[in-house]
Amino acid sequence: MTLASRIKQEAQSALKQLYPDVTIELSMIGVNQTKPEFSGDYNIVLFPFLKLLRQKPDVIGKLLGDKLCEGSDLFGGYEIVSGFLNLSIKDSFWVQYLTANYTNSGYGLKENSRRVMVEYSSPNTNKPLHFGHLRNIFLGAAVSQILKNDGNEVIKANLINDRGIHICKSMIAWQQYGKGATPESTGTKGDHLVGDYYVKFNDAYKAEVAALIDSGVSEKIAEKEAPLMRGAQDMLRKWEAGDKEVRDLWHTMNGWVYKGFDKTYDKLGISFDKLYYESDTYLLGKQLVEEGLNKGVLFKKEDGSVWVDLKDDGLDEKLLLRGDGTSVYMTQDLGTAKLKYDDYHLDQSVYVIADEQNYHMQVLKAILKKMGEPCADGIHHLSYGMVELPTGRMKSREGTVVDADDMVAEMVRLAGEQTEQSGKTEGFTPEELSTLYETIGLGALKFYLLRVDPKKKMIFDPKESIDLHGFTATFIQYAHARICSILRKEHVPQQPDTNIFSGFRQTAELSLMERKIILALEEYTMILQDAANELNPSAVCNYCFQLAQLFNTFYADHSISKAESEEKKQLRLMIIIMTASVLRHGMNLLGIRLPEKM
Template identity: 55%
Template sequence: QEYKKQVAELQENGQTEDEAKKNAPLLLEAQDMLRKWEANDEEVVALWKQMNEWVYAGFEKTYQRMGVTFDQYYYESGTYLLGKDIVTEGLEKGVFFTKENGSVWVDLTAEGLDEKLVLRGDGTSVYITQDMGTADLKYDDFGIDKSVYVVGNEQDYHFDVLFKIMRKLGRSYGDGLYHLSYGMVDLPSGKMKSREGTVVDADELMQEMVDTAAQHTKELGKIDGFNEAQAAELYETLGMGALKYFLLKVDPKKRMLFNPQESIEFQGNTGPFIQYSHARIASILRKAEQIGLDFKQADFSGVSKIEESESTLIYLLNDFDKKIAQAGADYSPAILAQYLFDLAKEYNRFYADLPIFLEGDASILAFRVALSAHTAKTLKRGMQLLGIDVPERM
């Protein structure tokens, strides 16, 4: 906001918009600070480290609640020098060229793009400098032939440029670079914007989901017999499941509207519907255990006829591995999410058509319990692949 104010003031004093944006005192201070940082200025680096520690500590808390972990971190501060080496290499190979002010550029007009800055005139790096260094480093560490960048579609142009540069430089892994460009998420109140100050805080959103799950679950009376700690755990499981599933059930490339209230419903294509279906089967398995039914060792030879809802469920269960493979090939968790919803829906139809414990034939009863157990196992494994927990009881 302060920067915008300064730009406006400079324009009032006769500068063009472009000039004002380049000459605003705040921007000049920031550029000076970056030069000092790259020159390893003690005071600037100490401040940078302190602020980074705050940021990473906050990230860690958020990721922990999301159930997200990373095997490897790459820091821009650790890759910009590698990027500068690549700029030197590109100049030697004739891939890059220098302008009068000393800045280094790449000409991608032949590839349908334009000229792109890869190093500033004062020698400081830009995002693309660091990303070139990171690309090489990832290859050095893992010998990758495929690298998927999961970044919002606002960065489509940036990654198009990066990948074309790495191919022009003759990198062996160049053809395996892929941008999984995901669509933006809107809330009913407006777009989730980080750069313009109307930030939707991830921690607040997660807490809102857990609170909504608590309210909804209490209203439906689904926590009978739960103590306080168990109820809190269930709300967390349902809230986070609702949030993740609602986001993942949409093809990642599509822009979407996130509706907290709709996502927490126990009916329809939602995480809680699948979670509730799993809890229902877990309850059936506990009852089978109570009556001493050992369905794992049962002999199903007495089952002479498979009902239509049973055969549909068996066909669906058989599709699980294929759906995982398809989701992987298409970079789309939505394929798996849709499959799990279809499976849960089909199980509920089977359960309504053929009440399990009203069955008098012991062989058929054991078969239906075994079929239920296999469905629960598949739902649990599938939801885990989406990063979602399923409760044993509700």
């Protein structure tokens, strides 16, 4: 149990004893950390009790304070300031907490039998990953880890959008302009090569449309009749009919893309437990729609198209099958949702998808619910804001996208540059240095994209690139490296598996910073809990940064090696061991490694 909740419960039972006739709900008891300008560690707000207890805050505060402190191993004293009961936690409690926990390597792990799927990344196979995908990927991976750490069984899934008109666009452009180019013949990463032809399609198509308009055709007709567009549509029909030549080309080009993606995922340290391909699943929804029709949940219009009426849910009518019987996006998603559920019997299915699809996801869930599908309840849209440039949204057709591979390379380069500038490369082999630069560069990138509340959109200015100072992974990595340096010097293991200071006895009072850090360490499990409940990795980012900040302040005026006594030295070693361990644990959830030297 966390300290804050223990304080709440003790306060409740103390009030029960003091005022047996009155029931005070746990939710009425506000426990907060005391602000630095007041004495004490935690406070209880007295205002909510005034009416119920019919007494002044000073009176209630005194009774409650006395009761709580009486014979307590936890509370050492209190002070009442304008309606707040400021409670001091005994040094002995903090020390006991520290000695009992500093050898931990796991935090917040609990039994939780839920089975959860997290779908993220979900790329199209017509272009390489860009900066916006990175937010999605890091979010999905971090949320998976956070949920797993919370005791859930987590299945990391990737739904690959490998078919459709957009895929045919790069295929036809390659056919017409590629001259047999392959990743090998051009030395280009496969996903980039295919992406180049997607861009080529759009350029050439635009020119075709312009030419048609010049020759007197209306814009609408021109867009439909441009030869490239007709070619792409023709190709899609052939693909659906299973045309061998088209399928072969499709296999080949997607193969190039997958090789490229694998390289990128590998570099990012990202993996999946289950891959779904839309080419396998895109027909699945149709059967579901048939069943819905039979059940009378869906209806057919005169032209044969199938619809669902969601007006009772505050939504609209939605098309599920075209008049010609072909499926739409929603149809596919219905099928995939059911497939996921049938595959794993999920308690929860998390979709990491940008907020532009909020409505779509709402409709998806509503339809499944209406059809009585058991998968409906578990569907949860982890909606995140899109990454924008200072000039607005990234547009692949306008060439304003920031490529993911380029971005990673740039960050690693920056990490190397700064390390060399500050002259910290001594004692590293070239291999160690390149690992270090990747750890720093990639860490900075991940942290930058995870530190903001997912639901908020974010603006990224490539010109300013990403800072390695302040609220960054680098800051946290640096604090960790400093701790490791001290531990090396003192010949103390980073992660002791037994209590190496079993003889420790506390006699000296804790300093302000010593107790502040232990207090922060104690909060960690609660932070993990919140992050898991909210599916919010930014909570972990904020916490780790604050902890590193506390350590740096502590470090600035507390010597460990030359502590004033052996007792203080041991105490501080335990503090920094646990601090480093918590930082590693938290950052590991975010997919960020912490170097021992930097």
